[in-house]
Every structure is written in C-alpha cells, then in structure tokens.
Amino acid sequence: MKARRDVYQAIADPTRRAIINMIAAQPHNVNTIAEKFDVTRQAISLHVQILIDCGLIKITQQGRDRVCEAQLQELSEVSAWVEQYRQHWESKLDAMEQYIEQLKKERYGKQE
Amino acid sequence: MENRNSSTADRELLLTRTLNAPVELVWEVWSKPEHIAKWWGPTGFTNTISIMDFQPGGKWNLVMHGPDGVDYPNESTFVEVVPNKKIVYEHTSYPHIIATIDFEDLGEKTGLTWHMLFDSREDFIAVAQK
Numbered sequence: 001m002k003a004r005r006d007v008y009q010a011i012a013d014p015t016r017r018a019i020i021n022m023i024a025a026q027p028h029n030v031n032t033i034a035e036k037f038d039v040t041r042q043a044i045s046l047h048v049q050i051l052i053d054c055g056l057i058k059i060t061q062q063g064r065d066r067v068c069e070a071q072l073q074e075l076s077e078v079s080a081w082v083e084q085y086r087q088h089w090e091s092k093l094d095a096m097e098q099y100i101e102q103l104k105k106e107r108y109g110k111q112e
Numbered sequence: 113m114e115n116r117n118s119s120t121a122d123r124e125l126l127l128t129r130t131l132n133a134p135v136e137l138v139w140e141v142w143s144k145p146e147h148i149a150k151w152w153g154p155t156g157f158t159n160t161i162s163i164m165d166f167q168p169g170g171k172w173n174l175v176m177h178g179p180d181g182v183d184y185p186n187e188s189t190f191v192e193v194v195p196n197k198k199i200v201y202e203h204t205s206y207p208h209i210i211a212t213i214d215f216e217d218l219g220e221k222t223g224l225t226w227h228m229l230f231d232s233r234e235d236f237i238a239v240a241q242k
Binding site: 008011012017078081082084085086088089090091092093095096097098099100101103104 | 125127129131132133137138141147150151152153154155224226228233234236237238239240241
C-alpha cells in the first residue's frame with residue numbers, strides 16, 4: 001500500500017504550486033503543462049503524480065489526452081492552519097486592547 | 113522599503129485594528145517592556161523580557177513561559193523606530209519574520225496595522241501547521 005501523501009508536501013514545492021495555479025483556472029492536459037515549464041517532461045509527470053497522490057489533482061482520459069483538473073477542497077486544510085495562526089496573533093491584539101482599557105481606567109478613572 | 117505586492121501574498125500575515133485610545137498611549141504599550149510583558153501572551157503564558165533596546169539596531173529578547181513549564185525564547189532586532197508612527201523588527205530566531213507595525217493617529221483613536229512577512233511560503237505553512 002502506498003503511503004498517503006499530505007497536502008503540505010504538495011504545496012511545499014514552487015513548481016507544484018505553479019501547476020496548481022495553472023490548472024485551477026482551467027483544466028489542462030499533461031503535455032500542455034509540461035510545455036509551460038522549463039523542466040523535463042519527466043519532472044512534470046512526477047510533480048503531477050505527487051499532486052494526484054495528495055488529492056489535489058484528478059486526471060481524466062479524454063481521447064488521447066490526460067486532462068488534469070484541480071481538486072481545491074483539499075487546500076482548505078491549509079487555509080484552516082493559516083486561519084488558526086492568524087487567530088493566535090489576533091488574540092495578542094485582543095489582550096493588548098484589554099490592557100489599554102485597564103491603563104485608561106487606572107489613569108483617567110471612569111472609562112467604558 | 114517594505115514589499116507588499118502580490119508576490120508576498122502567500123507568506124504574509126496582515127492584522128489591522130482600530131483602537132479606542134490616542135496614539136501616544138498605544139505607542140507606550142508597544143515601546144516599554146513592562147507593558148509588552150503584560151499583553152504579549154498567549155493566554156496562560158507569562159513573559160520575561162531580558163533586553164529591549166528600543167532603537168534601530170537594538171536587541172529585543174523575550175522569553176514566553178508556557179503553562180506546561182516550557183520556555184520559548186524569541187530574539188529580535190529593531191530595524192526602525194519612529195515614535196507614534198512605526199516599528200519594524202526582525203525576528204531573528206526561527207521563524208525569520210520581518211514585522212512592521214504602523215500607527216495611525218486618528219485623534220481619540222489609533223489605527224494599527226501589524227504586517228508579518230515570512231521568508232517563504234514553506235516557513236509560513238510550517239509555522240502555521242504547528
């Protein structure tokens with residue numbers, strides 16, 4: 001059984017991020033993707049395979065073309081981390097805001 | 113100059129807030145270690161600031177003490193300090209971050225923006241994932 005790759009591994013590479021951006025706008029076949037990048041076709045195939053394993057790309061056979069379609073719901077896992085991390089910093093600002101209110105009270109008395 | 117164009121969009125965090133206090137007071141809680149230690153948190157943490165040389169090139173060392181007894185040291189260097197207007201600091205321990213805090217004088221209120229730029233998307237995601 002193949003080890004399940006995770007979405008973090010998928011987006012850790014700039015070429016893979018570029019591939020996702022490209023096909024997010026519109027599905028492309030593997031050859032078209034390969035032409036757009038300055039790396040070997042083999043390298044692109046490997047990146048595409050990793051993206052498939054991570055669940056970020058779905059391949060459909062259309063005649064002779066293998067068409068890559070983006071499956072972006074997997075990326076929401078990443079946005080959830082980022083959102084959580086943002087909350088960590090927002091909570092510092094909450095604490096700072098409360099602290100300022102406390103200082104205002106101490107210094108000027110009656111504040112809301 | 114700081115760079116806020118789209119090429120940094122995937123490795124930055126931007127927080128904005130309007131505070132109900134004049135800019136002098138908001139500046140004060142940012143500029144004195146005895147104040148920062150009280151709000152830096154996070155919830156349940158205490159903080160010890162051993163150095164805060166609040167001027168360009170000055171060191172800023174802050175240790176966060178977690179509720180589980182673990183210490184998290186943070187080392188930074190101030191890059192820019194413009195009273196009541198702007199602070200730029202570079203977080204030199206991991207993760208490397210350039211942070212810019214802008215203060216806008218709105219009379220009785222203060223507009224605050226806190227921009228944090230990571231070296232790479234990889235760093236940003238790795239830290240966010242923790």
